[in-house]
Amino acid sequence: MTVTSQLNRRGLLTGTAAVIGAAALPAAARATAPLSGTQAPGFYRIKLGAYEVTILNDGARTFPLPDTFVSNASKDQALRAAADAFMPDGKITVPFNPTLINTGSKLVLIDTGNGPSPDGAVGRLFANLAAAGVKPEQIDLVVISHMHPDHINGLRTAAGKIAFPHAQIIAPEPEWAFWMNDENMAKASDTMTRNYFANTRKILTGLEDRIVRYAWGKEVAPGITAIATPGHTPGHTSFTVVSGNSQMMVQSDVTNIPELFLRNPDWHVAYDHDPALAQQTRHEFYDMASVEKMLIAGYHFPFPSAGYVEKTATGYRLVPVQWSAVL
Ligand SMILES: [Zn+2]
Numbered sequence: 001m002t003v004t005s006q007l008n009r010r011g012l013l014t015g016t017a018a019v020i021g022a023a024a025l026p027a028a029a030r031a032t033a034p035l036s037g038t039q040a041p042g043f044y045r046i047k048l049g050a051y052e053v054t055i056l057n058d059g060a061r062t063f064p065l066p067d068t069f070v071s072n073a074s075k076d077q078a079l080r081a082a083a084d085a086f087m088p089d090g091k092i093t094v095p096f097n098p099t100l101i102n103t104g105s106k107l108v109l110i111d112t113g114n115g116p117s118p119d120g121a122v123g124r125l126f127a128n129l130a131a132a133g134v135k136p137e138q139i140d141l142v143v144i145s146h147m148h149p150d151h152i153n154g155l156r157t158a159a160g161k162i163a164f165p166h167a168q169i170i171a172p173e174p175e176w177a178f179w180m181n182d183e184n185m186a187k188a189s190d191t192m193t194r195n196y197f198a199n200t201r202k203i204l205t206g207l208e209d210r211i212v213r214y215a216w217g218k219e220v221a222p223g224i225t226a227i228a229t230p231g232h233t234p235g236h237t238s239f240t241v242v243s244g245n246s247q248m249m250v251q252s253d254v255t256n257i258p259e260l261f262l263r264n265p266d267w268h269v270a271y272d273h274d275p276a277l278a279q280q281t282r283h284e285f286y287d288m289a290s291v292e293k294m295l296i297a298g299y300h301f302p303f304p305s306a307g308y309v310e311k312t313a314t315g316y317r318l319v320p321v322q323w324s325a326v327l
Contacts, residue, residue, distance in 0.1 A: 055304045
């Protein structure tokens with residue numbers, strides 16, 4: 001049988017090739033091993049100048065594509081984009097990836113993931129932090145990019161305690177001003193926004209004095225500067241991280257999943273507070289990043305959620321980093 005004759009749909013589906021292969025193996029090579037049934041730890045390190053950046057996976061959620069997930073494109077168009085990215089039929093997968101930066105003198109965590117979750121699909125940050133050899137008590141500074149649940153809920157343990165007991169916690173001033181304002185909360189007209197407001201009260205009440213607010217343009221830690229990228233939320237913030245001659249950007253949610261929204265940068269994800277401003281921010285951000293060939297960590301990029309963005313005829317394309325076995 002030639003190789004080509006095996007590469008047809010019927011041959012692959014009936015497993016003919018596999019059976020022939022197995023029969024050819026010596027008996028010793030067929031010893032069984034138990035299936036592990038669990039995924040490998042999700043953390044990935046990048047050397048950035050004198051800094052070490054560790055992307056920590058908080059898990060992912062796969063769910064049926066909501067009718068208005070893309071608010072300015074048809075559901076059919078969105079489903080086609082999801083299918084083109086080989087997402088499960090009729091569904092989308094949204095991953096979550098906080099970033100830890102070790103500056104040599106400080107451990108800085110940007111965003112905290114979804115927090116404890118009974119089903120284990122998300123809330124993986126703490127297991128992956130442990131796998132990376134870091135205890136929550138060691139974190140010096142927690143930097144919040146914006147106050148959506150998937151970014152702030154990891155601030156608290158299942159028992160409601162602060163998950164990072166020794167850390168200073170900081171949040172963007174305009175973000176705090178918007179979400180913690182009761183008049184804004186009373187004005188919220190849709191269920192999603194009302195839920196967001198309720199969640200900020202659940203997580204942040206009692207922390208008013210503890211959480212320090214930072215301004216855009218300020219260095220929040222040595223080499224880490226807050227950059228205004230509003231639209232997704234009023235105070236949505238990204239970060240530049242610079243060490244020596246090396247730099248990268250932690251974009252937070254400038255775009256949601258790249259398979260839909262980098263390819264179609266004018267599509268509005270349902271979670272955007274000011275979709276037109278988010279669209280403008282997206283173009284400015286990726287035009288700059290593509291020209292500068294900037295390494296980007298994207299919270300909702302597929303793990304290890306770092307890569308480069310290239311401009312295409314119709315939008316942008318993510319070029320993921322190559323796995324590196326050495327730092
Ligand atoms: Zn998010």
